[in-house]
Amino acid sequence: EVQLVESGGGLVQPGGSLRLSCAASGFTFSTYSMNWVRQAPGKGLEWVSYISSSSSTIYYADSVKGRFTISRDNAKNSLYLQMNSLRAEDTAVYYCAREAVSPLDYWGQGTLVTVSS
Amino acid sequence: QSVLTQPPSASGTPGQRVTISCSGSSSNIGSNNVYWYQQLPGTAPKLLIYRNNQRPSGVPDRFSGSKSGTSASLAISGLRSEDEADYYCAAWDDSLSVQLVFGGGTKLTVL
Numbered sequence: 001e002v003q004l005v006e007s008g009g010g011l012v013q014p015g016g017s018l019r020l021s022c023a024a025s026g027f028t029f030s031t032y033s034m035n036w037v038r039q040a041p042g043k044g045l046e047w048v049s050y051i052s053s054s055s056s057t058i059y060y061a062d063s064v065k066g067r068f069t070i071s072r073d074n075a076k077n078s079l080y081l082q083m084n085s086l087r088a089e090d091t092a093v094y095y096c097a098r099e100a101v102s103p104l105d106y107w108g109q110g111t112l113v114t115v116s117s
Numbered sequence: 118q119s120v121l122t123q124p125p126s127a128s129g130t131p132g133q134r135v136t137i138s139c140s141g142s143s144s145n146i147g148s149n150n151v152y153w154y155q156q157l158p159g160t161a162p163k164l165l166i167y168r169n170n171q172r173p174s175g176v177p178d179r180f181s182g183s184k185s186g187t188s189a190s191l192a193i194s195g196l197r198s199e200d201e202a203d204y205y206c207a208a209w210d211d212s213l214s215v216q217l218v219f220g221g222g223t224k225l226t227v228l
Contacts, residue, residue, distance in 0.1 A: 035217070037162075044119065044203075044205065044219060044220075044221050044222040045154070045156075045162065045205050045207075045219045045222070046219065047207075047216065047217035047218070047219065050215075050217065059214065059215045059216060059217075061216055062214070062216070095161060095162075101164075101167045101168065101171070101173070102150075102152045102164050102167040102168075103152065103207065103209070103217050104152070104154065104162070104164060104207070105164055105167075105173075106164075107161040107162055107163070108161065109161050110161055
């Protein structure tokens with residue numbers, strides 16, 4: 001069974017940093033591209049970043065470019081999102097999702113990031 | 118302001134057929150596949166339709182997708198109370214840089 005479990009969320013002050021992790025199991029992680037998607041409270045979905053299976057291709061949303069860094073460790077079956085210079089508008093539930101027939105085939109349950117002083 | 122445009126709300130009675138539209142442009146829907154996701158209250162989104170009109174295993178055939186030009190639509194026939202959810206369309210956009218864009222979401226209410 002495919003499982004994606006996010007962790008690392010929490011309360012952080014504006015300008016601060018946070019690193020999210022996504023632990024994958026139930027599939028061969030190293031062969032799948034992955035995405036991060038976020039959802040602000042009461043709002044719609046917003047794609048954040050994409051990374052290919054070998055990390056050779058990476059994309060970012062304009063809203064996070066230069067502040068967020070996506071990475072992965074295939075040996076540890078883990079996906080990461082390093083978030084720097086956080087702003088209030090980055091407050092959201094962050095989901096990791098696996099790409100297969102669609103960019104977001106399977107989703108984790110999400111981890112809440114709150115940026116506030 | 119979402120890149121893809123969806124109606125904010127839709128509604129229907131049990132057994133009815135409802136459709137949700139998704140409008141984009143040549144750089145997203147016009148040249149790439151459309152995906153639909155269902156988000157039940159308090160849960161993570163789930164894949165509903167891929168490659169414009171394909172259903173993953175386990176998704177009832179009451180759900181169907183279509184695409185024409187720069188627009189797409191999701192149809193739900195035989196509406197059931199458990200279909201009450203938020204629905205999002207998505208597509209890759211390759212205008213300036215490659216980005217995955219979403220519609221703003223449509224809240225479906227089963228009356």
